[in-house]
Amino acid sequence: xxxxxxxxxxxxxxxxxxxxxxxxxxxxxxxxxxxxxxxxxxxxxxxxxxxxxxxxxxxxxxxxxxxxxxxxxxxxxxxxxxxxxxxxxxxxxxxxxxxxxxxxxxxxxxxxxxxxxxxxxxxxxxxxxxxxxxxxxxxxxxxxxxxxxxxxxxxxxxxxxxxxxxxxxxxxxxxxxxxxxxxxxxxxxxxxxxxxxxxxxxxxxxxxxxxxxxxxxxxxxxxxxxxxxxxxxxxxxxxxxxxxxxxxxxxxxxxxxxxxxxxxxxxxxxxxxxxxxxxxxxxxxxxxxxxxxxxxxxxxxxxxxxxxxxxxxxxxxxxxxxxxxxxxxxxxxxxxxxxxxxxxxxxxxxxxxxxxxxxxxxxxxxxxxxxxxxxxxxxxxxxxxxxxxxxxxxxxxxxxxxxxxxxxxxxxxxxxxxxxxxxxxxxxxxxxxxxxxxxxxxxxxxxxxxxxxxxxxxxxxxxxxxxxxxxxxxxxxxxxxxxxxxxxxxxxxxxxxxxxxxxxxxxxxxxxxxxxxxxxxxxxxxxxxxxxxxxxxxxxxxxxxxxxxxxxxxxxxxxxxxxxxxxxxxxxxxxxxxxxxxxxxxxxxxxxxxxxxxxxxxxxxxxxxxxxxxxxxxxxxxxxxxxxxxxxxxxxxxxxxxxxxxxxxxxxxxxxxxxxxxxxxxxxxxxxxxxxxxxxxxxxxxxxxxxxxxxxxxxxxxxxxx
Numbered sequence: 071x072x073x074x075x076x077x078x079x080x081x082x083x084x085x086x087x088x089x090x091x092x093x094x095x096x097x098x099x100x101x102x103x104x105x106x107x108x109x110x111x112x113x114x115x116x117x118x119x120x121x122x123x124x125x126x127x128x129x130x131x132x133x134x135x136x137x138x139x140x141x142x143x144x145x146x147x148x149x150x151x152x153x154x155x156x157x158x159x160x161x162x163x164x165x166x167x168x169x170x171x172x173x174x175x176x177x178x179x180x181x182x183x184x185x186x187x188x189x190x191x192x193x194x195x196x197x198x199x200x201x202x203x204x205x206x207x208x209x210x211x212x213x214x215x216x217x218x219x220x221x222x223x224x225x226x227x228x229x230x231x232x233x234x235x236x237x238x239x240x241x242x243x244x245x246x247x248x249x250x251x252x253x254x255x256x257x258x259x260x261x262x263x264x265x266x267x268x269x270x271x272x273x274x275x276x277x278x279x280x281x282x283x284x285x286x287x288x289x290x291x292x293x294x295x296x297x298x299x300x301x302x303x304x305x306x307x308x309x310x311x312x313x314x315x316x317x318x319x320x321x322x323x324x325x326x327x328x329x330x331x332x333x334x335x336x337x338x339x340x341x342x343x344x345x346x347x348x349x350x351x352x353x354x355x356x357x358x359x360x361x362x363x364x365x366x367x368x369x370x371x372x373x374x375x376x377x378x379x380x381x382x383x384x385x386x387x388x389x390x391x392x393x394x395x396x397x398x399x400x401x402x403x404x405x406x407x408x409x410x411x412x413x414x415x416x417x418x419x420x421x422x423x424x425x426x427x428x429x430x431x432x433x434x435x436x437x438x439x440x441x442x443x444x445x446x447x448x449x450x451x452x453x454x455x456x457x458x459x460x461x462x463x464x465x466x467x468x469x470x471x472x473x474x475x476x477x478x479x480x481x482x483x484x485x486x487x488x489x490x491x492x493x494x495x496x497x498x499x500x501x502x503x504x505x506x507x508x509x510x511x512x513x514x515x516x517x518x519x520x521x522x523x524x525x526x527x528x529x530x531x532x533x534x535x536x537x538x539x540x541x542x543x544x545x546x547x548x549x550x551x552x553x554x555x556x557x558x559x560x561x562x563x564x565x566x567x568x569x570x571x572x573x574x575x576x577x578x579x580x581x582x583x584x585x586x587x588x589x590x591x592x593x594x595x596x597x598x599x600x601x602x603x604x605x606x607x608x609x610x611x612x613x614x615x616x617x618x619x620x621x622x623x624x625x626x627x628x629x630x631x632x633x634x635x636x637x638x639x640x641x642x643x644x645x646x647x648x649x650x651x652x653x654x655x656x657x658x659x660x661x662x663x664x665x666x667x668x669x670x671x672x673x674x675x676x677x678x679x680x681x682x683x684x685x686x687x688x689x690x691x692x693x694x695x696x697x698x699x700x701x702x703x704x705x706x707x708x709x710x711x712x713x714x715x716x717x718x719x720x721x722x723x724x725x726x727x728x729x730x731x732x733x734x735x736x737x738x739x740x741x742x743x744x745x746x747x748x749x750x751x752x753x754x755x756x757x758x759x760x761x762x763x764x765x766x767x768x769x770x771x772x773x774x775x776x
Contacts, residue, residue, distance in 0.1 A: 098218025137546030178215030251299025666740025689769030
């Protein structure tokens with residue numbers, strides 16, 4: 071009966087986890103469409119839809135990214151192929167989006183079940199159920215496997231938990247060792263950085279062999295079988311760019327396992343060395359191998375060094391600090407925050423487990439798993455979803471400790487149950503509090519962006535090859551890399567820069583250029599037709615933008631606090647940049663960019679500006695003639711929001727001849743309308759001039775002496 075009750079409890083927890091993840095992502099459904107959480111979800115969805123049409127082949131080159139060069143896609147394919155298989159149950163883009171959005175909650179709920187099995191294997195059934203409960207309500211886990219978060223993280227969590235469960239059971243059943251190898255290979259087909267998790271297995275292998283040798287057990291064949299199976303499964307694609315880091319790590323794990331196995335047999339048979347010489351020999355050999363790889367990094371070990379060793383700073387943090395928000399280190403967290411307290415409790419309970427069970431083979435896996443997860447999370451806070459599994463198990467261990475203390479008081483059954491429930495609820499309060507906050511979070515993309523990109527899609531020339539991006543389309547869009555995947559997916563237009571950081575340097579140099587001709591050269595080289603700016607690019611993301619090209623953010627923008635208020639000061643240098651000239655001043659005194667759309671929400675002051683603006687890149691009509699003094703052109707315009715502004719540009723004559731390049735016609739310019747003709751004037755005379763749209767688009771020359 072007790073076993074049956076546990077089974078029902080587990081079913082309830084898995085079902086509740088699924089429903090909670092659906093509820094957390096409910097705001098993704100918006101007016102008959104799906105707005106995804108996280109920018110990468112938009113590209114995963116693009117790839118999934120492509121794979122539905124070309125199943126099982128997926129998208130490996132995209133001419134709509136890093137325009138006009140195109141980009142090789144380095145994401146491993148498993149999540150997108152799985153997503154396409156699920157999405158094919160629906161029909162049409164909306165059907166594909168909804169069903170694909172269901173996949174992460176399903177994977178997240180299954181992970182809850184696997185964590186129950188793993189914790190039960192390490193401790194007992196009560197700890198297993200408590201682990202499943204804490205993971206079910208973990209905001210860090212829910213955040214990456216809620217409805218609408220179409221990203222590989224949910225599959226990554228499930229496969230990593232399956233690897234750990236398989237390793238726990240492999241010592242007693244070799245079939246689980248083969249399963250561990252299978253899941254390692256599947257993880258390599260899911261995430262390019264899975265080498266970080268192979269490192270967990272490597273450290274555990276050294277620890278397990280050492281403990282088995284200490285206890286005089288037979289050589290652990292299971293620790294060799296797992297990497298052998300994984301090596302065979304990744305071998306067909308081991309030279310592919312997306313597989314190479316994981317393949318090298320898995321091959322290294324196999325080599326280390328075989329080497330350790332041989333040392334194990336030697337020590338066991340000769341009995342001349344103590345058991346702790348095995349980890350000493352393996353660690354020393356590993357360090358020597360790393361030194362060898364480093365010393366020959368420019369020759370025979372260059373592939374290993376460039377692919378794996380040189381990327382360690384990125385994985386463990388620091389390299390992307392200040393450039394990518396999610397890759398920032400966790401070192402700046404407030405220890406008195408919910409997250410800070412969770413980390414403190416996790417470390418404290420881990421220390422307790424290590425003190426009590428340092429020689430327990432199963433507990434050692436938990437210790438290694440948690441230490442590596444902590445290292446990854448401290449380096450990059452985005453790995454909190456991985457640490458969430460360890461947190462859940464260690465919180466469950468703490469809960470079990472409280473229960474044991476309560477049981478020693480010999481309370482009546484109903485009192486014991488009530489006390490246990492109170493302890494569980496108290497421990498769960500921080501998770502429920504944070505979960506209630508993220509459950510009300512809408513997708514990052516705001517309605518202004520959605521409206522702007524809808525307008526862009528419907529009111530600009532359609533580009534070719536969107537559904538089969540093997541050839542170069544007609545033109546590209548310039549914006550911040552942060553918005554590239556939104557533009558690509560929702561507007562169906564090619565982008566110079568996107569969230570893979572492709573094109574990021576040209577994008578950054580363009581927006582921070584202080585001379586229009588410098589920016590114009592970038593637009594011409596990239597064949598850009600439209601430029602999109604936003605309020606966030608100016609006020610929120612500019613510090614990281616400046617760091618991409620080695621500039622000091624404080625030279626552009628300064629923040630100061632006054633009580634609970636944040637004051638933002640834009641420097642004169644920032645106001646000279648093309649970004650500020652476009653976003654704040656509508657491109658006044660610029661020759662090749664004209665405002666064609668602005669969104670309905672206005673933010674900021676000095677001056678206030680639309681949240682999102684779209685500019686068209688045009689040759690501009692050339693007006694030239696003789697003048698006795700400086701010439702100014704003025705044109706009154708009204709935007710699609712009914713806001714009136716005056717475009718102005720000036721030119722000084724050279725040898726009595728002036729030249730103006732005018733980007734607006736005196737008719738409709740996208741959704742922006744000219745109110746009347748240009749006024750062309752110098753200090754002595756003023757004339758009206760009408761400019762046809764064809765003249766602007768063809769760069770025609772018009773003579774006008776004043």
